[in-house]
Amino acid sequence: MLETPAGPPGGTPAPERAHVTIRGLSKRFNNVVIYDKFDFDIPRGTLISVFGPNGCGKSTLINMIAGLIPVDEGEILFDGKKLSEIKFGYVFQNYREALFPWLRAIDNIEYPLKVMQVPNVERRARSEKLIANLGVKIDLKRYPYEMSGGQQQLVSIMRALIVEPEILFLDEPFSALDYEMTLFMREQLQRVFQETGTTTVLVSHDLEEAVYLADRVLLLSRHPALVADYVRYDDARPRTDATLSEPEFIRVKAHCLDVFQREVRKG
Amino acid sequence: MLETPAGPPGGTPAPERAHVTIRGLSKRFNNVVIYDKFDFDIPRGTLISVFGPNGCGKSTLINMIAGLIPVDEGEILFDGKKLSEIKFGYVFQNYREALFPWLRAIDNIEYPLKVMQVPNVERRARSEKLIANLGVKIDLKRYPYEMSGGQQQLVSIMRALIVEPEILFLDEPFSALDYEMTLFMREQLQRVFQETGTTTVLVSHDLEEAVYLADRVLLLSRHPALVADYVRYDDARPRTDATLSEPEFIRVKAHCLDVFQREVRKG
Amino acid sequence: MKRFDPLLPIIGVVGLIVIWSFAVWGQVVDPVLLPSPTKTFWALWKGMNGGALGFDFLKTVQRTAISILIAAAIALPLGIVLGSSERLYRSVEFVIDFFRSTPASAMFPLFLVLFGVGDKTKISVAAFGAMLVILFNVAYGVMNARKTRLLAAKVMGASRLRVLTDVMLLESLPQTFIGLRNGVSLALVIIVVAEMFIGSTDGLGHRVFEAQQLFEMPDMYAAIFAAGALGYGFNLLFLLVERRFVHWSGK
């Protein structure tokens, strides 16, 4: 475990109170064990990056936390709240299928507000603010199936950001975005996180991105998924391009890569 | 245009004979002009990387070349052959929907051979060879919908590679693969290309990858898509990790990024 | 070519008439039993222009329209609710398949007693039959809906009801329209049969029955043709509505 001196003094730092507590989680798919008595905490107000090989169970994990697929055994607790009381933001890995093809892009983005019964005018206002914030220039009057892959993913991200979710799940959210857009959305995510402190779980195959955005990087091993390492990266935000060349960043990144490669080659 | 001294002597190099010739191509979607009198050649036996902002028309272009969506105007010629005579390999950007959910992964991979009426035994032999070659360890007896996103994409790539296609289209083929797998598949692609010399079009948002693999990088601008630049990168294959730090590579990459950013900021 | 697409159905009509003409011309069937298309269309023309057929036609349109409205009003919400839980659907499947497979005409006496001797009986039998078909299709549309979208709505905090109306309803729309089109054809068939066999003083079924009794074959086929064309018309109506609203199917 990498301990950085940047933590606030006085034992456990304040944001360390667990927002999500996972205990004894087990999950099988047709006799293939994905999780076996898995324990894990997501501290409130942190951004956790999840990094691991294909098929190790990253999507499965956040799907189980969000209550989208049932667990076989074990429990997932939300700091006293019930699952149904929690508002999630979620960018699905298969963003294409998660958008509603009968709604125009703009209505897809505003849909979570509609669910929350926000009045029409306010909905429009908030989506316009978001669009302005992100500097989105694409025509959002179109239907999802009339958009390119990257545009669809962008819509999907906007749909997750328009509400102030209590927990935000991002499952490879930038995989289809172009170079410029990826960098830009990273910054946006950083800004949103800084402003709201929303507990966030980010799945990414880009290690630089994973470390750059994270408070902690969860490294998973292949089946059954185990915590290979849970690495802290405590650099102050906002992090910038300069961060990428700081020795601490490079060290953490290299360490993560080491662990990952060791795990992958083991399997 | 960047001219490198690595080209063979004697004027136009031999592999420069156009395999695909695009002339006066126009395409509109509901009055939005995507291509307007677009001219472009894909030389035989080269690997072209296409790099451009989201929604500029990359997928649309290769879909039109493969005859999957109709062109509004203009013509696409295949060096004397008819479209129907050409065997394409194709990894779709939406690989999830392009797999057949009623076939197990292995049967999805072998399907192109079935189309070519390769006998059962040989099909199995070839797929086993491919699996061994790629060192794939996942269980291919499963159905696509029982696999993780990256596993599905891997199956999709394998399906494109199992035949020896005349032209290979790869639309962001590694977007869902993990770090290790992405590197590995890049090498595989390079090897396949070196061995077979298949004309290949690769769409990628990873500039390093695009340049690393390419003979030429096609840089597209936003609507209507224009050739912003058509950059040559002639380093000998196999290229290795060391290539990434060669000055020529760094120069080409930097140049591409420049052009791209200029184009994006223009729009 | 696209310009001529609205004319495509004409091909079907013409094809039908050509086969019919050949059957008549080749005496495959006694001409008394199967009159020529010309004779039939003459009967149709006369009947529709001031003849009784026009009135009967309107009566049948009206009855069918009412019954399909009732059927849809019941079947759409019920189908969505049933379809949203596979176990719920399986528990009532017996009843649905049961009644879908019993001839409505065998049910006439029962409905006669429940709804009286007037139009109500015919309309309710037809509505009942159509309702089952629509219900079946809607429920299936909901059950086969793509799971990812349901999950997306669920995770955004949509209530069960919201998921029903905002996602399941729309996901099942293509299937629902198939159900509606099946349903309206069935309703029309039942209305015509009821007009024939329970008895009625108007409607296309009455006209078919009367022509049959009087052995006026051109009149009978004119009435049958009117019924078939009406069925196509209703189907076309739903098709146009579907085209207008369900733009995303297959995408």
Add this chain to the structure above:
Amino acid sequence: MKRFDPLLPIIGVVGLIVIWSFAVWGQVVDPVLLPSPTKTFWALWKGMNGGALGFDFLKTVQRTAISILIAAAIALPLGIVLGSSERLYRSVEFVIDFFRSTPASAMFPLFLVLFGVGDKTKISVAAFGAMLVILFNVAYGVMNARKTRLLAAKVMGASRLRVLTDVMLLESLPQTFIGLRNGVSLALVIIVVAEMFIGSTDGLGHRVFEAQQLFEMPDMYAAIFAAGALGYGFNLLFLLVERRFVHWSGK
């Protein structure tokens, strides 16, 4: 809970019988017209155990099975071909919707002339009716198929025929099963109606008609119940086959 899932249909049966009992008990309908479930099941039991009903039941099963086989054999390939080209389908849509909307009973005279009074007429009318419904569903299944998969097959060099059999056929399977289930119910209804109205000496329709003429209401409802249960049985059969083969729907 899952263990009890096969028992779910029982709920529907029980529900039906409870409502029926209440209707009888509350005298909603004159008991002569709607006998009690006990009386009916007694008649059913007697009829099936050595009575004529058992034989009639088997006859109807046989006719329905033959007609659905014929219907499927024609409608499946034809539906896929028609569905594969929307313009082709639109051009014959009139004929399909036309005949779907004309009561099969109005077609009896024509079929009677073509096929005689024997089983052939009944089976062919039923096959015709079921064929149209299956055709309609299969064609729609193909038309609404996800385009990406068709394109994937096309780009791999699959011939038109291959795309039809390898992709469209499978893409339309969920819809095809809906069509088959609709079709088998319709075939059963038509067979029963034909047994009622065109000469027959056996079959459930014959039994219903005879019981109706003799006002043997328990016998009549027993025969109707047998027909409904048979319909459910056929539907269940298709459902099980579907479950076995179409594992991917909604995924």
Add this chain to the structure above:
Amino acid sequence: AAQDKVKVGVFPVASTLPYFVALDRGFFKETNIEVETIRLIGGPPNVAAMISNQIDAAAVLVTIEGMNANLKKPGVAMYISLNSQNKTYQMEQFVVRKGFEAKTLKDLKGAKIMSAPGPANVTMAKAALAAAGLKEGDYTIDQLDMGQHVNAMVAGTFDAGYTLEPNASTMRKMGVATTLEAGVIAHYVLGNPEADAYVGGGALTSEFIKTRPDVAKRFTAAWAKAVDFINKNPKEARQHLLKNTFTPPDVVDTVPMIKYVMAKDLTAKDKQVYQKFIDFSVTTGTLPEKIDVTKYLQTF
């Protein structure tokens, strides 16, 4: 004063004639009755409507069906008049296709025969054929919806048929079939071709008679007047068929008429003959048990 309303189930066939005469000639109106014609095709819907009191009367109801209903719920069908058919007053008859050689029923050996639908009709046809010396197996018999009879004859699907008027007249008129023997029931069941076979009649529900006896009485009076008119002016009366029933105009003048008798005019002998007819149906199993027909005759 408002007129008394009576709902009548009407099956538009020739034997409904008294109702149409009374209606068209204003006999009901004269007695201050307003009838509502409810078209119901065939026996079962009429009986169902009578049992549930949706109608007060049936303009024509086959007596076997009426008795059957009375067995299930006594008094559902109270006959106020009966229709008789026999060799003179033709209704049910055997016809043979043009080109099929047959002079008597005996000659139907080996023939494909169609029958009017329902167990009552089939039994009757079989009884007649048996009386003529033909065993089952000597012929085939299929029941067929009445609407298909002419078609089937034209198409030559059958050699012979046990059919009813006006189908038989239509067939004769078209020249596709000839009548072999009419008055089958009278001949083979009652033993005399000229006997009165009381096959149908007009009926009221007991409920109607009990709750509005006065109206029922007036209704019956109007009915009687119509019957009287028919018997006296058959030529004029048959014109009513044209407008009200499915009788083609070209046969309306030749279609045979049946005889109508009010219940009050039946003699003791008539009642015996009526009882004999119904008893026969009991022996053949068409009716489940014996029933006294006189109990269900209504006179005022």
